[in-house]
Amino acid sequence: MERQRKAVALISGGLDSLLAAKVMLDQGIHVEGINFFTGFCVEGHTHAIRKKDKDKQKRNNALWSAEQLGIKLHIVDIIEEYKDIVINPKHGYGKNLNPCLDCKIFMVKKAYEWIQEHDFDFIITGEVIGQRPMSQRKEILPVVANESGAEDLLLRPLCAKNLPETKVEREGWVDREKLHDFSGRNRKPQMALAKAMNFEDYATPAGGCCFLTDKSYSKKLGDLWEHRGEKKYELDDIMLLKVGRHIRPNERFKMIVSREEGENHFLQGYRKQFDSLQILNFGGPMTLVDGITSDEDCEVAAKIVARYSQGKHEKSVTVEYRRKDGEVFEINVAPFKGDEIPEIWHV
Amino acid sequence: MIELDARKLFCPMPVIKMQDEVAKHPVGTLIRICSSDPGALNDIPAWARIHGHKLIESETVEREYFVTVEVCEDK
Secondary structure, eight states: OOOOOEEEEEOOSBHHHHHHHHHHHTTTOEEEEEEEEOSOBOHHHHHHHOGGGTTSOOOOHHHHHHHHHTOOEEEEEOHHHHHHHHHSOTTOOOSSSOOHHHHHHHHHHHHHHHHHHHTOOEEEOOOOBTSSTTTOOTTTHHHHHHHHSOGGGEEOTTTGGGSOOOHHHHTTSSOGGGSOOOBSSOOHHHHHHHHHTTOOOOBOOTTOSBGGGOHHHHHHHHHHHHHHTSSOOOHHHHHHTTSSEEEEEETTEEEEEOOSHHHHHHHHTTTTTSEEEEESSSOOOOEEEEEOOOHHHHHHHHHHHHHTSTTTTSSOEEEEEEOTTSOEEEEEEOOOOGGGSOGGGBO | OEEEEETTOOTTHHHHHHHHHHTTSOTTOEEEEEESOTTHHHHHHHHHHHHTOEEEEEEEETTEEEEEEEOOOOO
């Protein structure tokens, strides 16, 4: 009797990977999921930080998908290894600082290593030809299979009929006739399949699940690299880019001004790593300063923070400036008026 | 009981911490994690259910979230 074949599915938490895994389960394949954490994931972090998001349902969509499918999910921290993909993408960036093709190759390569270590037979993804402009074009899909090393052990159940046969199909591990021929950006076929499979609730992240596809986020990351003089980052850096207003009054320093209570609380955790400002006599935002400030810079920073405080219409506001080395002093300033903070300062 | 500190880490990092710790210990071991991310209250129990481990307790103490899991035979 033919042994049960085993596949690992790249589970992002979105609909396509959910469906691809279900198609395989329905063919009697043993499926386990794998999910890679890069540090740039959108959902959980912002919801965890921002108070206004506190009422939203907090769930990791990859875990949720795995539970719906009844499969195991292995979550892998690739933060360190992933830096090279973000900093030096061989195939370049997409519209923003999103290295989508290199990212896909890297994740399939990691999955290929995983199946070798765990004695699995093949890899499945939820890719659909033409679904995404950079990494899912028809001429690009073979590049992912080749450069990852997975070759024809990589099966895309949702669009397999539009692609050459893989070993998985040739060997009869799966029935090619029961695979799909989806293509393009139209989501209706996936939604119809979801309905047929009785999936009523699934994640539909607008603009994808990665911050690097976001124009505003990419601009902040580019600014960080430019002003540090090198393309490097740590996890704290990329977390802080997700939070607050980022304002750079000059080349010497950037401010991160919280927008609400949840961000206030989050930024307070960084007071030993950065200079920080707080309004003493009115409600106001917690603010971090990244860089080295002169006395004049401190006053400019205080005026900006005062502008975003409840004392913004007052003649004078008292601001506490706390340096990361522990020095603390107070500054009394007139808050900037709106037009005194030029648009160009906003990163 | 093994105590894990996942304060200041956001999901899925607390889940990864729990997952990696569970892999090191025999059946019956109790592992308690402290997280500052409320998402841990959903994600760690979900992870435990998927892998067949037992949720012993989850609680919120001010702004910190505690989840205790008993290592069971991996399904």
